[in-house]
Each structure stands twice: as structure tokens, then as C-alpha cells.
Amino acid sequence: MSRKINASLFISLDGVVEAPDQWHFPYFDDEMGAAVGASLNTTDVMLFGRVTYDSFAGAWPGREAAGGDDAGFAKQLGDMRKIVFSRGRLDLEWRNSEQAHGDVAEVAAALKSEPGGDISLSGSVSVVRQLLAAGLLDELHLLVHPIAVRKGMRLFDEGEPSIPLKLLTSRTFTTGVLHLVYGPDTAPPTGGYEEAVATLPE
Template sequence: MRKITAGLFMSLDGVIADPQDWHFPYFDDAMGAAVDAQLGSADTLLLGRVTYDSFAGAWPGREAEGGPDAPFAKKLGDARKLVVTHEDRDFTWRNSERLTGELTTAAAELRNGSGGDIAISGSVSVVRQLLAAGLLDELHLLVHPIVVGKGERLFENGTTIPLRLLSSETFGTGVLHLVYTKDDTAPSGSYEDAKTHLAQEQ
């Protein structure tokens, strides 16, 4: 079975909107390696329309320019790109096509098919739907030590989704790289259970 992973830049107060306005000062070699491991190693990218348009408007040019980011741009260009959109449109970035069918059904079919990992970057609507459907194998959150104070947040629709922490790493910039998966055996309990763990007077 293929693995579906998603990567998001997030502020300390949970904002994922407009990371280009606040996250670049924290981008270092460690973050570059984390992004490459999650996104650059996949052979298929699953992208929402807005994220796709942003990527398609930037990465082909960066690949052509041959700068330091050209090898990563080539990886993205070589990957199969499936775009979640209701629009019938032509795609100019190579290896790009529209995802056919309903998102969760199509994602499940991709996940059960052959090939390498399927990666998502940004595309918050896609991430939310796959999380809710239990189809997201890994959620990579790069939590930055900054309070943005405004903008869309990943978790803001009121849905409770238990998650299990797979790994955590602290970069030198103070960014936390947290990797979660769905938790099918989430704990339960009440205050009556919790209070037994409070410090007791001697």
C-alpha cells in the first residue's frame, strides 16, 4: 500500500495561511531536508487548485533558471501531479492532470495502487478531507516559533480527530517538526480518572 503524507508550515497559534509572509526566516538546512524527505521523495503529488497554481507559477521557472533550488524544482516537475479541482482546464506544467472522481474515493484507490508515496503540500481543504476520512498516513507539521495572529488555521471546523505522534524534532531555529498519524486506539477518560495523577500532599 502506498503512503499519503501531507506537509504544512504552521505558526505557533495554528495559522497555515500565507506562510511566505512569515516562515522564510526560519528555513534552514534541517527544514530543507525535512521538506525534501516528505515532498521531494514522492512520485505523485496531490494538490489543491490554489496550491497547484502557485507551484506551477514558480517551480518550472526555477528549474529553468538552474539556481540552487533547480534540483528540487526538477523533482517536483518529474512527479505526477494530480490537481483537485472542479474546473476543466489545460495544465502547462508537465506531468499534471486533473484528479478524476470524488476526492476520498480517488485517494483511496491511489493509496491501494502501486507506486511510491503520494505527497500533499499546503492544500488545506484536501488535507482536512483526507484526515476526516482516515486516509492520511502522515501529517507533517513544521511549527514555527511565531504568533501570526490572523489567517486561516488548519483545525478550525470543530471536528475532533485523535492523532498519534510518530516523531518530533527541534531544529536550531526553534521550529518543531511534528509527524502525526491517525490514532485508532485513542485514550478515553474523565476528570475522575485524571485527578488521580495530580500531585498529592505528603
Template sequence: MRKITAQLFISLDGVVEAPDQWHFPYFNDEMGAAVDVTLGRVDTLLLGRKTYDSFAGAWPEREAAGGEDAPFAKVLGDARKIVVSNQQLDFTWRNSEQLGSDLIKAVTALKNEPGSSPIGMSGSVSVVRQLLAAGLLDELHLLVHPIAVRKGMRLFEEGEAPIPLKLISAETFQTGVLNLFYAPVESAGEATYDDAKAHLPQTEQ
């Protein structure tokens, strides 16, 4: 079964909306390499419609312009791009197609397709939320920026059911950005204050 990995730029206070307005001062070679792992080394991308529209509105022109970002633009263009939308879409960017109307059923079928490369996601917050809730997202890659944006959509909305995660790896970039890899787990376990207090520092009376 193919894995799905989602990468998000996120602020210290959990904002994921409009990262183009606050994350570029932190974009260095380390972050470029991290983005390449999720987007530049996969053969399939799963994107929400808004993220796809943003990509399709920029990367084909950058590929055609032949600038320093043209090779990465070509990688994105060559990848299979599967778009989640409730509306019928017309595509102009090559290798683009629309996912079936039943998200959970269609993504489950996608994961069962042959292939060893992970399916990459970028942004697409509403899709990430649904896949996490359905247990279909295998890894969540968060690039946590040392800035409190203080406005905008957060990654996690208020809801009834907690979503426990386990930390797979953590790396600190020179800019202070944290590159954190998480995977879902069935449960965070159970504990009370009585369990926790055993780990508090003990002082002599």
C-alpha cells in the same frame, strides 16, 4: 496500499495561510531536509488547485533559470502531479493531471495503485481536511513555527467530530521550529478528572 503524507508550515496559533509571509526567517538546512523528505523523495504529489497554481507559477521558471534551487525544481517537475479541482484544468507543467471528480473514491483508487513510495502533499489545506475526515491521510507532518501570526486560515475548522492523532516523532530545529509527525488513530480513549488527578503532584499536608 500507498501511504499519503501531508506537510504543512503552521504557526504556533495554528495559522497555515500564506506561510511565504512569515516562515522564511526560520528556513534553514534542517527545514530544507524536512521538506525534501516529503516532496523531494516521492514520485507522486497530490495537490489542491491553489497550491498547484502556486507551484506551477514558480518552479518551472526556477528549473529553467538553472539557479541553486533548479535541482529541486527538476524533482518537482519530474514527479507525477495530481491536482484536486472541481473545475476542468489545462496544464502547462509537465506530468500534471487532474484527479477524478469524486475525491474520496479517486484518492482511494490512487492509494491502491502499485508503488512503494509515499504520495506527498504540501499545503492544500482543504484537501488535507477532507482526507483526514475520511481516514485516507496516513501521516501529517507539521512544521510548527515559534510565531503567533494572529490572522489567517487555521488548519482545523470548528466541527462536531474530534480528530484524534498520535505523535510518531518529534524534532526541534535550531530555529525553534518543531518538526512533528502525526498519524490518525481511531480514538484518544476515555478518561475523567478522577483518572487525571492520580497523576497530579502529591504534597504532604
């Protein structure tokens, strides 16, 4: 059985995934922390775009060294293999980090064929988009926050073809955040207006 690739994203009601540090924290609680932590328990490789990696590398090593409440989680991240996608050459100082050699689809497909635990992403929207387009993402975890941010990059950009997904699980947190898990839909529903009309009560 091949490894799974899972991506987790904080997202607003209007689809914004950019700069969650500006709107996410009021909704963070133990429920969300448990959900985020659970997604990493089966992970031994993380994939990053450069911007997200820089954000993580600029914060988590220091938190691990500080020995605070989140030091255990920080150590867990530090101990994982971390693969970073970037067009430019990178100087990666966070331990167990390496730059990807090849494009996203090539590297992800090769990793899935290797033995090991799951492969995860947190943020890294450009990488998530490429995995979705290539049909390589097994689970898309969306933590939908009850706020319309109204500015910033959305998860799904303009393009063709469409990407059908199916809902695997859903959960509502007490904060109103929805934890929705989607997977690829290999047999999406079909039909048009006539079929829809036929389902209406007479």
C-alpha cells in the same frame, strides 16, 4: 503493503497555515530544507488543491529553467505525477499534471491501492482536511514556527467529529521550529475528570 499518503504544512503557533510566504522564510535553513526534501524522496505522486497548484506551477518550472541552486529540486517536482483537485475545468501546462476525476476520498483511496511510491501533499489545506476526515492520511508533518501570525486560515476548522492523532516523531531545529509528525490514533486515550484526579499526587 499500500502506499502512504503524507502531508507537510508550515504552521504558526496559533495554527495559521495561510500565506506562509509572509512569515515562514526567516526560519528556513538547511535543517528545514533537508526535512522538506526528505519527505519527497519516497514520493512519486503529489496531490494539490487548485490554489496551491497554481502557486507551485507559477514558480517551479521557471526555477528549473533558470538552473539555479534549487533547479534540481524543481526538476524533481516537475518529473512527478501531479493530480489537482478543482471544481472547475483546468488547463494544466506544467508537465505531468492532470486534473482529478472524482472526489478527494475516492481518488486517494484508489491511488493507495495502486503499486508505487508514496503520495504527498505540500499545503493544499482543503485536501488535507478531507483526507483527515476520511481517515486516509497516514502522516501529517507539521513544521511549527515560533510565531503567532494572528490572522489567516487555520489548519483545523470547526466541525464534528474530532480527529484523534498520535505523535510519531518530533525534532527541534536550531531556529526553534518544531518538526512534528502525527499519524491516525485508532485507539485514543479515554477518561474524564475523575480519572485525571486519581493521578494527582496526594
